Amino acid sequence: MTAQRTFLIVLFYIYLHFSHGFTKDDFTKDDDICWDHPHASDYPECDFVKSRQRLVCFNGLKDEWRARAENVQILILCEWPKATFDSHEVLREFAFLRKLIIANSNLTRLSTAFPIKAQFLEKINVTGTKLHTFPKDAFSNLRSLRCLDLRNNALEEINVTAFNTPALKHIFLAGNPLRCTEDTAWILDPNEGSAASKVVDKDKLLCATPYDGRPLLPIVEIIATLKKECKQTVCDCELIYVVGRAGKLTQKQLIAFTSVNCSHRGLIEMPNFLPANTTTLRLTGNKIKDLTPLTINPVYKSVLDLYIDDNLVESIVRLEGSDWLDHFRLLNLRGNKLIDLPTYALENALHNGNVAGLYLGNNSWTCDCQFTPSFQDLLIRHSNLVKDINDIRCALMSDNDNSNKQIRDLTRTEICISPDEDSWLHPLDVLNIVLASLIFLVLGKLLYDYWSFKKTGKLPWIVAKIP
Ligand SMILES: *[C@@H]1O[C@H](CO)[C@@H](O)[C@H](O)[C@H]1NC(C)=O
Ligand SMILES: *[C@@H]1O[C@H](CO)[C@@H](O)[C@H](O)[C@H]1NC(C)=O
Ligand SMILES: *[C@@H]1O[C@H](CO)[C@@H](O)[C@H](O)[C@H]1NC(C)=O
Ligand SMILES: *[C@@H]1O[C@H](CO)[C@@H](O)[C@H](O)[C@H]1NC(C)=O
Ligand SMILES: *[C@@H]1O[C@H](CO)[C@@H](O)[C@H](O)[C@H]1NC(C)=O
Ligand SMILES: *[C@@H]1O[C@H](CO)[C@@H](O)[C@H](O)[C@H]1NC(C)=O
DSSP: OHHHHHHHHHHHHHHHHHHHHHIIIIISOGGGHHHHSOOOOSSOEEEEEGGGTEEEEESSOOHHHHHTGGGOSEEEEESOOSSEEOHHHHTTTOTTOOEEEEESSOOOEEOSOOOTTOTTOOEEEEESSOOOBOOTTTTTTOTTOOEEEOOSSOOOOOOGGGGOOTTOOEEEOTTSOBOOSGGGGGGGOOSTTSHHHHBTTGGGOBBOTTSTTOBHHHHHHHHHHHHHHHTTSSSEEEEEEEEEGGGOOSGGGEEEEEEEEOTTSOOSSOOSOOOTTEEEEEOTTSOOOOOTHHHHOGGGTTOOEEEOOSSOOOOOGGGTTOHHHHHOSEEEOTTSOOOOOOHHHHHHHHTTSOOOEEEOOSSOBOOSTTTHHHHHHHHHHTTTTBTTGGGOBBOOOTTOTTTTOBGGGOOHHHHHOOHHHHSTTOHHHHHHHHHHHHHHHHHHHHHHHHHHHHHHOOOOHHHHHOO
16 A cells, blocks of 8 residues: 555656656747746846757846857747847847747837848747837848737837738737827728738727727727817817726727817807717807807707807807706806896706806806896805806996996895985886875875864765765
8 A cells, every 4th residue: 555655656756757847848838938937046047948949048148049049940038137129139140030939028128120130030929028119110121920929018109110011910919008099090990911900909909098998999990080070170189088888898888078179269150060979168269159059050969068268158048948058067158248147047957967067257247136136046056066156246347336246245235226226216216205195195185084074064075975
């Protein structure tokens, strides 16, 4: 029993020994070597497997190996010690190289193009590094290059001209913090033979900030469409953010939020056309008078935030009862020519629950007994939404006591008694005085008649006349 057991244990160790040996030398997949055998020392260390013509080096490349470079078909560089990799210099002697792997290192830059001498190089795999830049012509000398794996690096932008080598068929780019901008639109090119068609893991690409973790393809598509539509306007357009409908991030499920900036463009009316899904529209500092397009032009349906400050808007009566007024989120009307507004309609709008901000300051508001009390009520009731309540003041007028006063702080007396109304000549006052005089007259006559009846027993003339 014990002998049998000892025998088994010995067998197991023999197995372990050999399997370990094989793993290290022959059978490990080339791709994983840098990760499977992490290395601790600071000096270059190489290991050549003759049967596979494979040279594995950690921490740099020793000169002694350059001399024997002709024998190397597979070169694996793990933990490359420098931030740059000068392929021209490093690979000079490796004329028969077929496969190059650089992995698990802090490399940030390929500084030169791969040399023409590496004419048999079929596969380049630079993964798990900090690679950020490579020259536009990095791979252009490599006639045999078929496969380029650049996954899990720090690439933000790629100039596709770099992929312009005839034999290249497969490119991997996932795991890079790619910037989703108009410049990435090359990825949408559907043509056969285009750089985009070679990228095999297109669907796995994700955007970096500001669209963190969103799928690159649909975002770039949205941006490309936006830029195209933006050319039809005089404005600047920007995709602000994208959310997934019900958490899903597939193409059909994305909701885009777009900001369009048409500030200071000398516009005299609101634009007729806006890119689809415009949610924020800036029209600051134009000469716009009329807000009617908000209610009739369907391009404004998606606009939630409207900045139309410093314009010439005189009235927002046209918005009364409109869908837009019921759905907006932010409306900035500072610095216009408003003198009053439909308080009742606005009150309803502020109750819709979407509104997050309303700016009405720096207009020439009327301060009279008819408009101001309800306006003041509205301002006070919604003082959390009216963001510039301190700037909402009565119009500047030299002959008025309320000139430039904050409407919020006016008292009812200040609002409703103005100098004109004190005057004797006010028709209502005149009527009141007349009526009061008449009452005294009637009472006086009654007293006189009573006194006269007691004294003389004579009925008043009018009683005598009534039958
Ligand atoms: C490149 O190397 C990584 C590991 O470093 C590996 O996961 C990947 O499969 C390799 N790419 C190709 C195309 O073989
Ligand atoms: C890369 O840099 C980090 C931080 O400086 C260090 O901890 C790590 O060991 C380096 N990795 C390699 C492979 O040199
Ligand atoms: C890519 O490189 C080409 C060739 O030098 C240049 O003309 C082009 O402008 C570059 N594209 C980008 C997006 O930088
Ligand atoms: C843009 O708006 C249209 C309707 O106007 C809608 O069908 C589409 O889903 C929106 N697209 C995005 C990305 O939100
Ligand atoms: C909008 O455009 C104007 C003029 O081009 C610019 O001054 C302003 O900073 C822009 N606003 C935003 C929020 O981008
Ligand atoms: C108020 O609006 C006028 C134009 O209507 C502008 O010139 C002025 O700078 C604005 N003042 C403030 C404090 O916003």
